[in-house]
Amino acid sequence: MSGFDGVFGNSPTGYNPPNPSDNGNRFDRPRKRRGRTALIASLTSVVVLLGVGGTAFWAVTAGPLAGVFAPAEDFEGPGTGEVLFTINEGDIGDVIANNLVEAGVIMSFDPFYKLLLEADPQVVFVPGVYTLKLGMSSQQALEALQNSDNLVTVRVVVPEGEVMADILSTISTEAQIPLDEVQAAAADFGAYGLPAEALSLEGFLFPATYEFSPGLSAQEMLQAMVDRCYEALDAAQVAEADRYRVIVFASLVQKESGLKDDFYKVARVFQNRLDQGWNMESDATVAFGTGNTYRVETTSAERADESNPYNTYIHPGLPFAPISNPGDVAIDAVMNPAEGPWMFFVTWNLDTGETIFSETADEHAAGVDIWIAWMDEHPEYQ
Structure with a gap:
């Protein structure tokens, strides 16, 4: 008798009809009930057996097939196209990772954040706007954010001895801000913390090479120059x-x-x-x-x-x-x-x-x- 015959009986349907010669003997009914119980138990055994077999099958094959069926978590390669990505002052690793995912730069949070956790020395991000690509691997994205060549800046060069009018024109040209807007920001010279005697920003726009993040206002750029002037005065030990x-x-x-x-x-x-x-x-x-x-x-x-x-x-x-x-x-x-x-x-x-x-x-x-x-x-x- 085969194994399936032992489970389901001789009938190809798995059910044996009662013998007519039994004439409805009341003692035969319990046997029929036992048959149903045995059938249910036998079916349950099959299900359990198949369940165990399925588990065993998965345990044996899960390793080799995991790479086939598991979804990818990271892109491969340097990516394509171009996207501007901003790191704001105070952004920490998890914020940056999430923002990279939202921008389409990396596929998922975990691979990038794992790189940050494993980095030695600890990764330090410089706030600013970076030129990145879409669909970058986490490793490529992290390396790009550590490369200052990818930092987008507005460069404003102020030579020594230049007068304010020329500096305002340079800001307008380099930052692509209308000149009248830059001039209006400079005209409000009382907003920059100048000495009470000052009649304009003239003299307080310190000569240097400035690297500004795109999107800064004219007032923010002018304030940076005034602040740099005060740094120079302090360094020279000039009393306030x-x-x-x-x-x-x-x-x-x-x-x-x-x-x-x-x-x-x-x-x-x-x-x-x-x-x-x-x-x-x-x-x-x-x-x-x-x-x-x-x-x-x-x-x-x-x-x-x-x-x-x-x-x-x-x-x-x-x-x-x-x-x-x-x-x-x-x-x-x-x-x-x-x-x-x-x-x-x-x-x-x-x-x-x-x-x-x-x-x-x-x-x-x-x-x-x-x-x-x-x-x-x-x-x-x-």
Whole structure:
């Protein structure tokens, strides 16, 4: 008898009809009930047996087939296309992982977050906007976020001695913000924490190379420049009460100096003149007052113009406001001028910035003659 015959009986249906010769014997009924019970028990045994067999089958085959049936959790390769991804200030690993999934950069949270947990040293993310690809592997995405070449920035270069109007134009061009919007932000100069004497942002937009995140407002960029100026003043140990005067003085030194070492001598000349009660007689201040900020040389008529409030040939003391945005060297020169008796100077070579320093008017006149001769040989500067 086969195994299935033993379970289901001889009938191909698994059920044996009663024998007619039994004539309905009442003792046969329990046997029929036992048959049903045996059938149910037998079927249950089959189900259990098949269940055990199925479990055994899965246990044996699950390992090899898991890679076939389990869903993928990570993309492969460097990805395609391009997407801008932002890491905000204060974003931590799990936030970044979730945001990468939502942006379509990586497939799922776990593989990326596992990389963060296993990283040694610990991964540090720099806030900003990054250029990534869609469908990157977690490893590729993490490496891309650690590569500064993928950090998208708005670069604004502020040269030493540049005036505010030109800086605002640069911000507009590089950040693609309308110029009138940048100018309006600068006009609200009271919003930047300037000294009470300040009449504008002039002098406080520190010269440096700035890397801004896309989307920053003009006010945020200008504030960063002001903050950088205060860092420079603090580094030079300028007292808060002296900030405005130092910036005004340094803006003058910045425009009048050529070679680095001469900054300290120029600062000394102006300080000596102030100490002696002499007018500073700076052509740079006169030129700024005329609106011509691209030259230092002036005419006799301009130097005699009393209506120019920046004319230090006429008006004593420092100019009332900065005439440029000075850098570290100019600030340091004001704080630490060179020792010397000089009362005059003239930059005689405008190509190299070479300058003659003099103690007397006659010595200065001789230096001016050298400058005039050089100018005659270089008409492009006239």
